Amino acid sequence: MLEIKCPYCGKRSQNEFSYGGDANIKRPLLGKEVSDKEWDDFVYYRENPRGNHSELWHHVSGCRQWFKVSRNTATHEIFKTAKLNEEL
Amino acid sequence: MQKYSIFSLIKNAFSNHQNWEVAWKDPEPKKEYDVVIVGGGGHGLATAYYLAKEQKITNVAILEKGWIGGGNVGRNTTILRSNYMYDVNNLFYEFGMKLWENLSQELNYNVMYSPRGIINLAHSDAQLNAYRRRGNSMRLNGIDAVMLGREELKKKIPFADFSSSCRFPIFGALMQPRGGTARHDAVVWGYARQADYMGVDIIQHCEVTGFDVQNGKIQGVQTSKGNIETNKVGLCVAGSTSLLAAKLNMKLPIESHVLQACVSEPVKPFLDHVVTFGAGHFYCSQSDKGEMVMGGDLDGYNSYAQRGNLPALQHVLTEGVAMFPNLSRLKMLRTWGGIMDMSMDGSPIIDKTHIEGLYLNCGWCYGGFKAIPVSGWTFAYTIAQDQVHELNSKLNLNRFHSGHLIDEKGVGTKTWIG
Structure with missing residues (x-):
């Protein structure tokens, strides 16, 4: 069982959270001219590293806030969590 | 290469199986x-x-x-x-x-191909219609597909929960008779x-x-x-x-994710087919040794760990028990995880x-x-x-x-x- 520290509520069990994928994916800016490749990279292509991974989680059965988690994908160890506007 | 057959088996029995060629x-x-x-x-x-x-x-x-x-x-x-x-x-x-x-x-080499049939259970009229459409698509491509009603299902999988009071009653199923398992x-x-x-x-x-x-x-x-x-x-x-x-x-x-599966202790034969639960993501079959082989959802986060966590397993097995209530009485023998290359x-x-x-x-x-x-x-x-x-x-x-x-x-x- 993962224990995830929500930046708003503190440490809670994995059961309260849902996963939102890679946190480093940047959506192309609204109104900006976007090439097909930029858009496809945003929608489909991922680094998918083995090791440290910055990712989004959602405290869906708690405060319902999205936040960032730094986690090791090989050991599942969680190093740090942060609010969306904070640095990990 | 030494051909595997009943004769080579008998021949090698005389030398206590010490002289087989390396495979x-x-x-x-x-x-x-x-x-x-x-x-x-x-x-x-x-x-x-x-x-x-x-x-x-x-x-x-x-x-x-x-x-x-x-x-x-x-x-x-x-x-x-x-059955796509x-x-x-x-x-x-x-x-x-x-x-x-x-x-x-x-x-x-006996890969133990066992065409025991795969049954996809439907738990609503809409799901049954979707399965009909899929079955028709299969048949148009020359693949075997049959629809099963509740009465036929009761004969094939008598231990499933057929009560009308359960949360996800069984409406029917799509079956591919040639589907099955191998070793x-x-x-x-x-x-x-x-x-x-x-x-x-x-x-x-x-x-x-x-x-x-x-x-x-x-x-x-x-x-x-x-x-x-x-x-x-x-x-x-x-x-x-x-x-x-x-x-x-x-x-x-691609993202890499861990998917868990598990087997129960071995029991006498009670399930002749591969069965999937339509109201969630759970499937099971019974191995030749009698173990129930079960699996379902991913753990749901990027992982290269080849091992998962209990919440995903509990979620999957809850669905299993909803489908076959008698599974709740079985002890778990082994669980394991593999790393899936999940394409987008x-x-x-x-x-x-x-x-x-x-x-x-x-x-x-x-x-x-x-x-x-x-x-x-x-x-x-x-x-x-x-x-x-x-x-x-x-x-x-x-x-x-x-x-x-x-x-x-x-x-x-x-x-x-x-």
């Missing part, structure tokens, strides 16, 4: 190969076998970081089926089913033995650490056992595909790449085991001919740019959501 050798890598396959799992071994048998290329090496069959081919629930809706998937997997049907004879280890060992016999070098405990690419062409691979020259490299490394691709500065539409539309990729001589076989998501023969067959064709076969022409990498996605499950880019 495959343990060679050191040569300096140069025509084709190097990275990954000694089901797909890699099948690719090497069909390269030798169908494409007549025998100067082939399989490089395996651990031991053959130690990855996902030893971590699955051994289900075989071709889109033509591209139907035709691809049905070609594979035909290979499965004759595989034991072809490999002279995972036997598939690995059968392909390995034949490939080895035809001249393929199976090199275990040999990790690929880098690639030699010059002017956009593959020239060789760097391994923990030295450099190997080759002009063609095929990647069959499932959940580790992104890691090797990163060494080639390639980014792929839920369908596989068998294709050439922008690097000449580099071929990609990945994105199998939950369904790699059943695809072993057809994946190997088409990948061998693609490597040998340097062009895709009609069967895998739509399983291309470029579809994520062209928009021709094969979203069979309709879950979009978050294939890790159950």
